[in-house]
Amino acid sequence: MRVLSTNPMKRVLSSVLLVMTAMCAGAQEAGRPEAVGVAIETDGSARAEALKKTLEAALAGLRVELTPEAGQASWVIRLRHEKGAALEIGASAGEGVEFVRGLAEELERVSPALRAVARAAACRACRGGNQVALGLGDGFDDPAEELLAANAIRESLKKVTGQGERTASAPASIITPAAGATLLAPNATFAWNVGTGVSRFWLFVGNWLGGDTLYSADQGTNLTATVPGLPTDGRKIYVRLWSLIDGTWESRDFEFRAYSASGDGPRKAQITSPAAGATLTGTSATVNWSPGVAVTRYWLFAGLWEGGNTLYSADQGTALSATVTGLPASGQMVYFRLWSYIDGAWQSTDATYQASGAAGAPAKAGMTSPAAGSALTGSTAVFNWNAGSGVTRYYLMAGLWKGGNTLFNQDMNTAQSATVTGLPVDGSRIHVRLFSYIGNAWQFSDHEYTAFEQTPGAAQKAVLMSPAAGAKLGGSAAAFVWSAGKKAEGYFLFIGDWQGGNSRYSQYFEAGTVSANVTGLPVDGRMLFVRLWSHINGQWEYNDYQVRAAGQ
Numbered sequence: 001m002r003v004l005s006t007n008p009m010k011r012v013l014s015s016v017l018l019v020m021t022a023m024c025a026g027a028q029e030a031g032r033p034e035a036v037g038v039a040i041e042t043d044g045s046a047r048a049e050a051l052k053k054t055l056e057a058a059l060a061g062l063r064v065e066l067t068p069e070a071g072q073a074s075w076v077i078r079l080r081h082e083k084g085a086a087l088e089i090g091a092s093a094g095e096g097v098e099f100v101r102g103l104a105e106e107l108e109r110v111s112p113a114l115r116a117v118a119r120a121a122a123c124r125a126c127r128g129g130n131q132v133a134l135g136l137g138d139g140f141d142d143p144a145e146e147l148l149a150a151n152a153i154r155e156s157l158k159k160v161t162g163q164g165e166r167t168a169s170a171p172a173s174i175i176t177p178a179a180g181a182t183l184l185a186p187n188a189t190f191a192w193n194v195g196t197g198v199s200r201f202w203l204f205v206g207n208w209l210g211g212d213t214l215y216s217a218d219q220g221t222n223l224t225a226t227v228p229g230l231p232t233d234g235r236k237i238y239v240r241l242w243s244l245i246d247g248t249w250e251s252r253d254f255e256f257r258a259y260s261a262s263g264d265g266p267r268k269a270q271i272t273s274p275a276a277g278a279t280l281t282g283t284s285a286t287v288n289w290s291p292g293v294a295v296t297r298y299w300l301f302a303g304l305w306e307g308g309n310t311l312y313s314a315d316q317g318t319a320l321s322a323t324v325t326g327l328p329a330s331g332q333m334v335y336f337r338l339w340s341y342i343d344g345a346w347q348s349t350d351a352t353y354q355a356s357g358a359a360g361a362p363a364k365a366g367m368t369s370p371a372a373g374s375a376l377t378g379s380t381a382v383f384n385w386n387a388g389s390g391v392t393r394y395y396l397m398a399g400l401w402k403g404g405n406t407l408f409n410q411d412m413n414t415a416q417s418a419t420v421t422g423l424p425v426d427g428s429r430i431h432v433r434l435f436s437y438i439g440n441a442w443q444f445s446d447h448e449y450t451a452f453e454q455t456p457g458a459a460q461k462a463v464l465m466s467p468a469a470g471a472k473l474g475g476s477a478a479a480f481v482w483s484a485g486k487k488a489e490g491y492f493l494f495i496g497d498w499q500g501g502n503s504r505y506s507q508y509f510e511a512g513t514v515s516a517n518v519t520g521l522p523v524d525g526r527m528l529f530v531r532l533w534s535h536i537n538g539q540w541e542y543n544d545y546q547v548r549a550a551g552q
Contacts (some may be wrong), residue, residue, distance in 0.1 A: 235294030
């Protein structure tokens with residue numbers, strides 16, 4: 001006869017084996033909350049591997065067993081990174097669909113930001129059974145987002161597998177110390193009430209909700225337990241008290257503040273070397289930091305602007321140093337951000353360095369092609385620029401007026417080239433603005449080009465097509481329609497009680513818009529004056545018209 005495990009971190013026998021055992025030896029008391037096998041698979045990408053690590057930690061305190069192979073698991077959670085995508089949640093048939101619904105509810109509850117980028121999708125990686133796939137898009141790169149998603153997955157799994165608390169039950173509650181209290185010593189005695197119908201107790205103590213890294217023991221029918229060797233740095237301590245009711249384990253969670261001899265609370269880590277503001281000695285650097293107080297995990301970013309992580313982003317676990325390679329050697333500023341995980345939240349500290357190499361005087365980037373003032377050769381153009389000096393990031397805009405961005409508007413990061421499509425082909429002027437991020441400020445340079453002219457000819461002002469000149473309107477509302485003209489970069493429509501006036505209507509329209517619905521016009525038969533402006537080659541030109549208001 002096999003004996004049921006009494007260790008909460010081991011898997012118990014299946015229900016079939018439980019029945020067979022009971023038939024052979026009579027009823028036997030449950031050993032612990034029944035485990036559900038869960039396999040977590042990834043596509044090997046750094047982003048998916050990071051979430052896997054976070055998810056494993058979140059599931060550690062739940063009644064699950066993390067199985068190494070999908071074939072041994074009751075559930076399979078697949079993590080993948082798809083460049084450019086938002087957070088996609090997909091499920092196969094069966095309970096997977098219910099899991100996705102639960103996960104969506106948890107995202108709604110814990111993180112509006114995650115909810116905004118998450119959407120249900122077909123589960124391409126699922127192959128039947130209780131399987132779910134999460135595709136992590138490019139925007140999903142914040143350690144805090146990983147933790148929120150992991151907790152949402154955890155709570156959803158509880159719902160689907162029926163591991164949530166039963167509202168009709170009365171599990172025990174810790175009565176001393178009081179919830180939220182600060183412990184008075186490294187050794188703490190926890191006492192709890194008997195609950196209702198509870199036949200056995202089990203106590204977890206850990207560094208995160210549901211964790212048992214500090215303590216895990218079967219309490220039998222005892223109503224107290226003394227836990228030795230707790231942290232002394234003022235961190236949050238998480239206590240989970242399990243109650244066995246009618247053969248099912250139910251739990252309640254409690255939080256306390258660890259004892260601190262100095263009376264100090266938690267404190268985030270600080271980068272200790274290299275010294276802040278130092279010049280790095282090469283393309284790699286070893287970064288060291290203090291442990292802080294009550295920090296349970298670290299994450300390090302390195303980038304070309306404050307808070308950026310384009311050069312490096314990695315979970316450091318409990319390590320106090322990291323070697324970062326691939327740093328620039330052109331003397332620009334490099335920004336490091338060290339994250340400290342304290343009491344369930346990420347806190348950060350920043351340090352700035354100068355990369356190795358000669359920086360020279362800072363200088364914004366300049367366009368190298370097409371040549372300034374040149375005519376483009378089609379509706380698509382490739383714009384190239386030099387690196388400038390001390391520039392860490394670029395931003396490109398293109399429009400029909402200086403500083404406009406209606407044709408193109410994109411952060412180029414460190415790229416020095418952009419392909420812009422959908423340009424006009426009427427010979428109009430194209431305005432391009434190139435931004436350079438130097439230090440902590442944006443600088444820009446402007447460039448003008450002539451659009452490709454598909455049907456050459458002189459510029460033409462827009463012409464009012466409807467209503468016809470002199471026509472009488474049918475009511476207080478009317479649709480005004482005009483031709484696009486040629487090389488027009490925008491329009492302005494005036495309607496007034498005298499020539500050139502705009503007392504009745506005044507509105508600007510971008511190129512491509514050739515109509516306006518105007519309301520609130522008079523209905524007393526008066527003459528209305530219409531002026532249609534066209535912006536051509538930097539100048540405003542107009543045509544005047546008269547129409548009769550509705551009425552007498």
